[in-house]
Amino acid sequence: MSSSSFQPPQRVLMGPGPSDVHPRVLAALAKPTIGHLDPAFVGLMDEIKAELQYAFQTANEMTMPVSAPGSAGMETCFANLVEPGDEVVVCVNGVFGTRMKENVIRCGGTPVIVEGEWGRAVDPDQVRDALKAHPDAKIVAFVHAETSTGARSDAAAIAAIAREHDCLSIVDTVTSLGGIELKVDDWGLDAVYSGTQKCLSAPPGLSPVTFSARALEKLKARATPVQSWFLDLSLVMGYWGEGQQRSYHHTAPVNALYGLHEALVMLHEEGLENAIARHRRHHEALKAGLEAMGLSYVVPQDERLPQLNAVWIPDGVDDASVRRRLLEDYGLEIGAGLGDFAGKVWRIGLMGASCTKRHVLLCLSALETVLAEAQAPIERGAAVEAAAAAYAA
Amino acid sequence: MSSSSFQPPQRVLMGPGPSDVHPRVLAALAKPTIGHLDPAFVGLMDEIKAELQYAFQTANEMTMPVSAPGSAGMETCFANLVEPGDEVVVCVNGVFGTRMKENVIRCGGTPVIVEGEWGRAVDPDQVRDALKAHPDAKIVAFVHAETSTGARSDAAAIAAIAREHDCLSIVDTVTSLGGIELKVDDWGLDAVYSGTQKCLSAPPGLSPVTFSARALEKLKARATPVQSWFLDLSLVMGYWGEGQQRSYHHTAPVNALYGLHEALVMLHEEGLENAIARHRRHHEALKAGLEAMGLSYVVPQDERLPQLNAVWIPDGVDDASVRRRLLEDYGLEIGAGLGDFAGKVWRIGLMGASCTKRHVLLCLSALETVLAEAQAPIERGAAVEAAAAAYAA
Secondary structure (H helix, E strand, O other): OOOOOOOOOOOEEOOOOOOOOHHHHHHHHOOOOOOOOOHHHHHHHHHHHHHHHHHHHOOOOOOEEEOOOHHHHHHHHHHEEEHOOOOOEEEEOOOOHEEEEEHHOOOOOEEEEEEOOOOOOOHHHHHHHHHHHHOOEEEEEEEOOOOOOEEEEOOHHHHHHHHOOOOEEEEEOOOEEEEOOOOOOHHHOOOOOOOOOOOOEEEEEEEHHEOOOHHHHHHOOOOOOOOOOOHHHHHHHHHHOOOOOOOOOOOOOOOHHHHHHHHHHHHHHHHHHHHHHHHHHHHHHHHHHHHHOOOOOOOOOOEEEEOOOEEOOOOOOHHHHHOOOHHHHHHHEEEEHHHHHHHOOOEEEOHHHHHHHHHHHHHHHHHHHHHHOOOOOOOOOOOOHHHHHHHHH | OOOOOEEEEEEEOOOOOOOOOOOOOOOHOOOOOOOOOOHHHHHHHHHHHHHHHHOOOOOOOEEEEEEEEEOHHHHHHHHHHHHOOOOEEEEOOHHHHHHHHHHHHHOOOEEEEEEEEOOOOOHHHHHHHHHHOOOOOOOEEOEEEEEEOOOEEEEEHHHHHHHHHOOOEEOOOOOOOOOOOOOHHOOOOOEEEOOOOOOOOOOOOOEEEEEEEEHHHHHOOOOOOOOOOOOOHHHHHHHHHEEEEEEEEOOOOHHHHHHHHHHHHHHHHOHHHHHHHHHHHHHHHHOOOOOOOOOOOOHHHHOOOEEEEEEEEEOOOOHHHHHHHHHHHHHHEEOOHHHHHHEEEEEEEEOOHHOOOOHHHHHHHHHHHHHHHOOOOOOOOOOHHHHHHHHOO
């Protein structure tokens, strides 16, 4: 078999990520590759670190993108901080909490599970109870923005409880960074990882991480080496460290970093608070439209992520055929349910460059049309007007 | 601090990688991002697998790019195949053999080191002796093309010895894939990893790997789970497996894969044998020019990689200032020495899109000029003519 050049179909990405990548970011990806030890590239790395500190709202020196997707960012946190035998409280209220548990086990740790409800925030009282029952626990791990359910947890509250019990926090912010408030330093989060393909709207493939001084202390005090050479932060940091004297670790993904840099520049130009307000505003309009259609949200209002709208699939409607129609007729991608929610839930993303008025109106009108064609029990003709009213409010 | 869009300087990349990325590949990177579960993307994944099978000359079903750089490809092989307590024969004749040893240790294995000379091929007889002395060894690991020294080892011979002793082979082909002969199936290699930024001339950030059926048997028979969730091939393969029913594992780096796909399409268009012949041809010309200048190679002729030309830095010449002049005056990057060779050796890459007549002549004429300015003891005026004569031969 011999292949020919790939021509991607035109899509509008409103799933759980990747989100639409802005033409400026796409153009940045295509700039000529330079060497990863070139002085100009080292300067770029410094800028990326500084821009990530801004996005994370942190002064942590150890702030940089791991050269692999968000799952590797998660593993970076666990592999560096969990030592064999460590008890780790893991809050599970969706797919990514479950994955955290798996990471603890593979690092030789003992997970203490705080079992939450899918589609709900983590309950801080349950975390406190778990820590009282397990006074030797070293770490509390939880997901700030559960991409599988659309639930937002109170990261500040959970991290504060962790500190009260002398635990570090490991926090998944894959879907929250750049989309909702996230204050790493003010909230006292210790090891935080994210992704590029959600509210930052860079392509997938990198995982921004930041580690507090407390987290680095635990890393330095390890009795056993980090089991991953590639993810060992004590080595990675020599590469991403200060100034021109970098020690070679791996070869950075040069062009992917061009893209991330441009996305971060755009975030800074817009301003973090404006970006967060934008996610909120378009969410309100989408929500008004979806509810006018008769669809209902999985997550209670005050625990809901604006950038990830999980709604119940109406009775009698075939999940896959609706998503296929949206994709084929409108080039519109929305997300399927994951794990326990497969076939039951749609996840509609409003992330980064996919969070605009035109995305909201296309989604509402296309979904309404396809659902009507599928004879779904929905209200016709009300969604777009409701969204417009929300924008006017 | 607020940054502005990055404008990379214009470079000609003749270091140990990344190599120059062809404009077709750069353009592919900038194509609009689509979802990683989009049917069109799943089709792209199938094509990438098939093209990698061609490049590796293998029918291995388990052939795909790991979503991270070559170092993670290395770790994929060790983390999946080495179990705690396993004895692993590791051939060390440069930086990357040393890194293999580190990987064995972090996986809980016991490395048995075959100590080779830097700048020389691995000696198959030493491997045989090590296996005789360690009859319980499970794996033989070695580097086919040592990027730190420019030495090529006889992968077919070493893998055959491994098989005779009922061992699997783990083979680093980061710098060999697409540049010199590499026949995974004919040579019976078991777990092979590579990089994209060398002779394939895609940007860095992905690591093609291929696993034989024998390697998969060892993976399936493991008594302990793979310590890395992200690199666990039994999970990754569900994502890169056959047909449209993929199970979600991580989010693939969509645009980086566009680039790799285009680079593989270009390799197939040229033909693997033609690409290999091209690397040989330009190496002969570069070598003629370098030797006419009075520079000498680190590696004996019959153990030399055409795509990585390691030469001794002339006495009294300051390594860093010569490389800085080349970079600043000509935009030309050549590689510094690594590890034991730091400050003593230059590594001149002729990889992929950086392997052309114009690269050879620019390198020779710029290096000659800069060395002459530095009062280095070289022969002036002979290099370009010698290269031209080699092309004419």
